[in-house]
Amino acid sequence: MTTKQAVRMAVALPAKHRSRLMNTAREARFPVGTRLFEEGRKADRFWVVRTGTVTLDMHVPGRRSAAIESLAAGELVGWSWLFPPYLWHFGAEATTPVRAYEFDALAIRLMCDSDPQLGAAVAQWVGQVLAHRLTQARMRLLDLYAPHGSGPPR
Amino acid sequence: MTALPVPYRVVARWQETPDTRTLRVEPVRERLCPFVPGQFAMVHAFGRGEIPVSASAIPIGGGLGFTVRRVGAVSEGLYEAGPGDTVGLRGPYGTGWELEKAACDDLVVVAGGIGLAPLRPLVRDAVADPEPYGRLNVLVGARTPADLMAHRETGLWRTAYTGVTVDRPGAGWSGDIGFVTALLGRARFDPRATTAFVCGPEPMIRATALRLAALGVPGEHIRVSLERNMRCATGHCGHCQLGPLLLCRDGPVIGWDLAEQLMTVREL
Ligand SMILES: Cc1cc2nc3c(=O)[nH]c(=O)nc-3n(C[C@H](O)[C@H](O)[C@H](O)COP(=O)(O)OP(=O)(O)OC[C@H]3O[C@@H](n4cnc5c(N)ncnc54)[C@H](O)[C@@H]3O)c2cc1C
Numbered sequence: 001m002t003t004k005q006a007v008r009m010a011v012a013l014p015a016k017h018r019s020r021l022m023n024t025a026r027e028a029r030f031p032v033g034t035r036l037f038e039e040g041r042k043a044d045r046f047w048v049v050r051t052g053t054v055t056l057d058m059h060v061p062g063r064r065s066a067a068i069e070s071l072a073a074g075e076l077v078g079w080s081w082l083f084p085p086y087l088w089h090f091g092a093e094a095t096t097p098v099r100a101y102e103f104d105a106l107a108i109r110l111m112c113d114s115d116p117q118l119g120a121a122v123a124q125w126v127g128q129v130l131a132h133r134l135t136q137a138r139m140r141l142l143d144l145y146a147p148h149g150s151g152p153p154r
Numbered sequence: 155m156t157a158l159p160v161p162y163r164v165v166a167r168w169q170e171t172p173d174t175r176t177l178r179v180e181p182v183r184e185r186l187c188p189f190v191p192g193q194f195a196m197v198h199a200f201g202r203g204e205i206p207v208s209a210s211a212i213p214i215g216g217g218l219g220f221t222v223r224r225v226g227a228v229s230e231g232l233y234e235a236g237p238g239d240t241v242g243l244r245g246p247y248g249t250g251w252e253l254e255k256a257a258c259d260d261l262v263v264v265a266g267g268i269g270l271a272p273l274r275p276l277v278r279d280a281v282a283d284p285e286p287y288g289r290l291n292v293l294v295g296a297r298t299p300a301d302l303m304a305h306r307e308t309g310l311w312r313t314a315y316t317g318v319t320v321d322r323p324g325a326g327w328s329g330d331i332g333f334v335t336a337l338l339g340r341a342r343f344d345p346r347a348t349t350a351f352v353c354g355p356e357p358m359i360r361a362t363a364l365r366l367a368a369l370g371v372p373g374e375h376i377r378v379s380l381e382r383n384m385r386c387a388t389g390h391c392g393h394c395q396l397g398p399l400l401l402c403r404d405g406p407v408i409g410w411d412l413a414e415q416l417m418t419v420r421e422l
Contacts, residue, residue: 008339053330055331064325067323067327067331068331069331069332069336070319070329070330070331070332072330072339072340073340074339074340075339095328136332136333136335136336139333139335139357139361140321140332140333142357143297143321144266144333144354144355144357144358144361145266145267145295145296145297145301145321145354145355145358146297146355
């Protein structure tokens with residue numbers, strides 16, 4: 001059993017909402033190197049990784065894309081589909097062969113609109129994912145691996 | 155009373171990261187009592203002074219390994235020591251990881267940067283004798299790929315899950331990217347029956363222990379190594395006092411149930 005993490009869909013979404021989402025899911029496979037999406041493009045889908053690794057990156061003109069974070073089994077790939085203007089903030093690439101559940105963003109948004117309970121649960125789930133990633137990003141910003149933490153002694 | 159340093163000869167050394175080397179030392183004559191994983195020695199660089207350094211290898215055949223990052227005069231002296239040079243050792247000091255108390259539990263070992271040094275003998279023991287334990291997980295995080303120590307060895311350990319992640323990948327890195335706590339979501343353990351062992355810079359320890367606790371691992375099963383600076387190593391000088399503890403004697407390995415309140419207050 002993999003550790004239950006609050007941000008995992010299987011835990012963060014109550015069973016009845018989860019199964020409604022899962023009923024709409026398609027199975028997707030991406031060979032290594034497939035671009036799942038590109039920064040600035042329309043965010044019309046999202047994924048939950050089943051196996052493999054997806055890396056989020058940012059395009060830097062004239063240079064290799066800067067890799068930001070990797071996402072593995074059970075993790076949500078993409079949140080821009082939930083918030084206007086529904087455009088991707090980063091790019092994403094399969095860095096290993098990836099199997100994932102793929103969801104149609106428009107269909108899920110319509111389901112959420114017509115069922116406020118489902119809408120609240122989905123917003124709660126994605127909110128938890130975002131809060132968790134923000135915390136991680138802040139920890140990396142502080143350079144907690146530096147020999148003396150993140151600053152000289154007082 | 156402080157014991158005199160016992161001479162040990164450097165028999166080999168290798169580069170771990172751009173500022174860190176491991177020294178393999180053998181006794182010149184007299185040898186120290188055996189070390190257990192998590193314990194440290196006061197290592198004397200002659201002419202410079204002595205500093206606490208954890209045993210990063212405790213080979214069955216004798217001798218010891220120490221992994222030293224050069225940050226100041228004494229660590230620089232040890233970093234520069236090469237085969238044939240002599241260093242002085244006092245020890246062993248401190249509490250160990252006490253792996254044996256984790257029998258039947260899943261094991262979660264979390265290392266930040268060269269925090270892997272004191273954890274390596276523990277992982278080697280768990281890999282060599284996995285029977286008494288549940289699933290072994292090894293999670294390593296570092297700033298960049300160049301800051302990962304013993305990267306090759308880490309990949310060879312037979313574990314339920316080994317995760318290695320960096321903040322800044324650079325060219326040629328195909329592994330995980332993110333803070334080490336992200337790997338906890340991928341490790342395989344039952345939080346209620348888990349013992350975790352955590353070592354690295356203090357803020358990394360704190361972030362990791364808080365996450366483990368949030369996942370349900372009991373505080374007394376989260377063992378952290380607090381490597382505050384110390385001088386005598388024998389509980390006399392008070393240099394390493396943290397609240398009511400003298401870390402050279404009561405630590406460096408203590409439970410998060412004790413460490414949490416000491417590490418989260420602003421001033422001690
Ligand atoms: C139990 C224990 C185990 C240790 N194990 C290892 C090890 O395996 N490998 C290793 O490289 N180092 C280890 N250390 C840290 C090592 O002892 C220090 O880096 C060393 O004392 C620095 O001495 P120096 O004379 O080289 O530098 P100094 O001139 O004394 O210090 C240089 C800078 O490092 C800071 N500093 C010194 N010690 C520490 C510390 N413990 N924590 C945070 N900042 C510090 C000082 O404030 C100063 O800014 C351990 C420390 C302890 C207490």
